[in-house]
Amino acid sequence: xxxxxxxxxxxxxxxxxxxxxxxxxxxxxxxxxxxxxxxxxxxxxxxxxxxxxxxxxxxxxxxxxxxxxxxxxxxxxxxxxxxxxxxxxxxxxxxxxxxxxxxxxxxxxxxxxxxxxxxxxxxxxxxxxxxxxxxxxxxxxxxxxxxxxxxxxxxxxxxxxxxxxxxxxxxxxxxxxxxxxxxxxxxxxxxxxxxxxxxxxxxxxxxxxxxxxxxxxxxxxxxxxxxxxxxxxxxxxxxxxxxxxxxxx
Amino acid sequence: xxxxxxxxxxxxxxxxxxxxxxxxxxxxxxxxxxxxxxxxxxxxxxxxxxxxxxxxxxxxxxxxxxxxxxxxxxxxxxxxxxxxxxxxxxxxxxxxxxxxxxxxxxxxxxxxxxxxxxxxxxxxxxxxxxxxxxxxxxxxxxxxxxxxxxxxxxxxxxxxxxxxxxxxxxxxxxxxxxxxxxxxxxxxxxxxxxxxxxxxxxxxxxxxxxxxxxxxxxxxxxxxxxxxxxxxxxxxxxxxxxxxxxxxxxxxxxxxxxxxxxxxxxxxxxxxxxxxxxxxxxxxxxxxxxxxxxxxxxxxxxxxxxxxxxxxxxxxxxxxxxxxxxxxxxxxxxxxxxxxxxxxxxxxxxxxxxxxxxxxxxxxxxxxxxxxxxxxxxxxxxxxxxxx
Numbered sequence: 111x112x113x114x115x116x117x118x119x120x121x122x123x124x125x126x127x128x129x130x131x132x133x134x135x136x137x138x139x140x141x142x143x144x145x146x147x148x149x150x151x152x153x154x155x156x157x158x159x160x161x162x163x164x165x166x167x168x169x170x171x172x173x174x175x176x177x178x179x180x181x182x183x184x185x186x187x188x189x190x191x192x193x194x195x196x197x198x199x200x201x202x203x204x205x206x207x208x209x210x211x212x213x214x215x216x217x218x219x220x221x222x223x224x225x226x227x228x229x230x231x232x233x234x235x236x237x238x239x240x241x242x243x244x245x246x247x248x249x250x251x252x253x254x255x256x257x258x259x260x261x262x263x264x265x266x267x268x269x270x271x272x273x274x275x276x277x278x279x280x281x282x283x284x285x286x287x288x289x290x291x292x293x294x295x296x297x298x299x300x301x302x303x304x305x306x307x308x309x310x311x312x313x314x315x316x317x318x319x320x321x322x323x324x325x326x327x328x329x330x331x332x333x334x335x336x337x338x339x340x341x342x343x344x345x346x347x348x349x350x351x352x353x354x355x356x357x358x359x
Numbered sequence: 360x361x362x363x364x365x366x367x368x369x370x371x372x373x374x375x376x377x378x379x380x381x382x383x384x385x386x387x388x389x390x391x392x393x394x395x396x397x398x399x400x401x402x403x404x405x406x407x408x409x410x411x412x413x414x415x416x417x418x419x420x421x422x423x424x425x426x427x428x429x430x431x432x433x434x435x436x437x438x439x440x441x442x443x444x445x446x447x448x449x450x451x452x453x454x455x456x457x458x459x460x461x462x463x464x465x466x467x468x469x470x471x472x473x474x475x476x477x478x479x480x481x482x483x484x485x486x487x488x489x490x491x492x493x494x495x496x497x498x499x500x501x502x503x504x505x506x507x508x509x510x511x512x513x514x515x516x517x518x519x520x521x522x523x524x525x526x527x528x529x530x531x532x533x534x535x536x537x538x539x540x541x542x543x544x545x546x547x548x549x550x551x552x553x554x555x556x557x558x559x560x561x562x563x564x565x566x567x568x569x570x571x572x573x574x575x576x577x578x579x580x581x582x583x584x585x586x587x588x589x590x591x592x593x594x595x596x597x598x599x600x601x602x603x604x605x606x607x608x609x610x611x612x613x614x615x616x617x618x619x620x621x622x623x624x625x626x627x628x629x630x631x632x633x634x635x636x637x638x639x640x641x642x643x644x645x646x647x648x649x650x651x652x653x654x655x656x657x658x659x660x661x662x663x664x665x666x667x668x669x670x671x672x673x674x675x676x677x678x679x680x681x682x683x684x685x686x687x688x689x690x691x692x693x694x695x696x697x698x699x700x701x702x703x704x705x706x707x708x709x710x711x712x713x714x715x716x717x718x719x720x721x722x723x724x725x726x727x728x729x730x731x732x733x734x735x736x737x738x739x740x741x742x743x744x745x746x747x
Contacts, residue, residue, distance in 0.1 A: 144373075180366065180370075183366075183370070187370075187374075295374060295377055295378045295381075295407060296374050296407075297406070297407040297408040297409075298371070298374075298407060298408040298409050298411070298412060298421050299408040299411075299421060300408075301367075301370055301371070301374065302421050305367070
């Protein structure tokens with residue numbers, strides 16, 4: 111069984127992002143980029159499935175600028191077998207990415223697609239769900255545990271108030287949550303091997319998809335500065351402020 | 360002139376920093392306090408294949424150059440692992456190059472893969488109490504007897520000899536009064552650290568307590584002839600080949616520890632509020648830190664230039680020495696400035712900068728003192744008469 115793992119190039123989670131002075135977005139020039147952490151979890155899960163013998167080939171896909179190849183290389187160093195870069199200058203929205211992934215799924219016929227539940231840059235949390243809808247496949251989102259047996263994927267989902275277990279008939283879509291696994295660090299020999307693994311480059315038009323955005327961003331601003339706390343003199347005053355000012359009790 | 364890391368080098372740096380993030384400040388503080396070798400850190404680098412970075416692929420390594428090893432060692436020090444983390448793997452990453460360059464195919468196949476796999480741990484036994492930097496004067500003797508060598512002598516400042524089972528050993532095979540040149544008559548061996556014939560005594564020192572330094576008292580150690588690297592009597596010249604890479608690696612490690620010290624101090628200066636404002640707003644705090652940053656990055660350029668020259672096969676002695684000198688001096692200033700920035704807290708172990716200060720004295724002093732580097736530069740670059 112083949113498995114498809116989409117990986118997104120985002121600002122490294124350690125970087126404190128800055129809003130551009132013209133408020134059109136966040137500053138990306140000279141900023142350290144890395145693989146979306148949830149996608150790393152997805153890659154790790156795919157590699158573990160391959161190590162268990164459930165999966166025969168892992169294909170890492172990225173949609174974005176040429177530099178997204180580095181993100182694919184990271185996935186290859188973790189254990190993916192080959193990569194596909196869908197090269198586009200535009201920053202595609204979830205629907206465009208989902209359409210691109212659908213076209214690739216039609217072409218590659220994977221038994222499973224594991225995605226990060228969301229990207230840490232735009233926090234859309236949409237691509238996996240849209241892809242499931244476009245393909246007409248079942249979806250197990252926010253997965254914290256995945257078991258594959260006899261054409262069925264059993265997924266433990268992290269939902270409000272607990273864990274929900276669903277059984278999906280494959281082919282299926284899974285989106286990875288934080289607790290699914292702890293991604294490995296690439297070893298040096300695997301980094302070296304990754305240099306030789308193939309990456310195909312295609313354009314969205316080759317897949318019949320127009321990645322032009324449907325949304326326009328009006329402005330991006332810094333979150334408000336955190337205000338200093340207030341000191342109260344007594345419990346009574348605290349209770350009063352909580353009730354009448356903060357209105358939380 | 361290209362001042363940026365290649366994609367591979369950047370990848371190595373990022374991966375090592377990420378890898379090392381599993382071993383946080385408290386890990387290194389605890390290792391230093393307990394004076395216990397960081398075995399699990401060492402093993403993690405073995406598991407990641409990192410010890411083989413400069414070992415050829417046919418012997419289990421990745422066959423990369425000194426530049427890549429330099430990037431790796433710097434990232435280890437910079438992660439907060441400091442000289443403790445760097446020194447724990449420095450010997451296998453660097454010293455085995457003499458075996459790579461001068462060992463026979465059979466020796467390489469026998470010696471290199473077990474180190475890369477973490478089964479053998481190696482130390483580097485060259486320096487002696489009565490020779491100092493005058494290496495040709497070492498007194499340890501290896502005498503031929505029945506197809507083997509019998510070794511007697513003393514070594515000092517042998518790092519990791521408490522945990523190593525193998526050693527690279529330099530000994531005199533022809534007495535000094537019977538050789539034409541002083542550099543003749545020394546031989547290099549890669550052999551078992553046989554504790555029944557070698558008494559290993561710990562040296563209590565100022566810092567880097569987790570990575571031991573020792574005196575070795577060698578008495579009638581039997582070394583088989585097949586453990587000799589290169590021709591008999593050529594050992595000193597083999598060692599010389601490794602001197603520049605060693606200065607480059609140590610220089611890069613010094614820059615790494617300087618960087619982490621400055622980063623920690625800058626964070627403290629941003630967060631520490633005294634007189635209703637962050638202390639970093641005071642130029643008396645800000646300027647020394649900015650100066651240290653500039654100095655460290657300049658030193659790093661010299662170190663990386665030396666590494667680049669070395670990997671191109673060009674002469675790099677001047678740059679390697681100058682780089683290690685600058686890195687050692689500026690790392691010391693950086694760690695000291697970091698400690699002053701933290702004020703009284705800088706003296707407390709839990710703020711980590713006092714550990715960096717104790718550790719940065721190692722690359723400042725070793726493997727060659729700043730004085731000897733200045734002698735070398737004065738003589739080689741400026742054409743001044745030799746003073747010693």
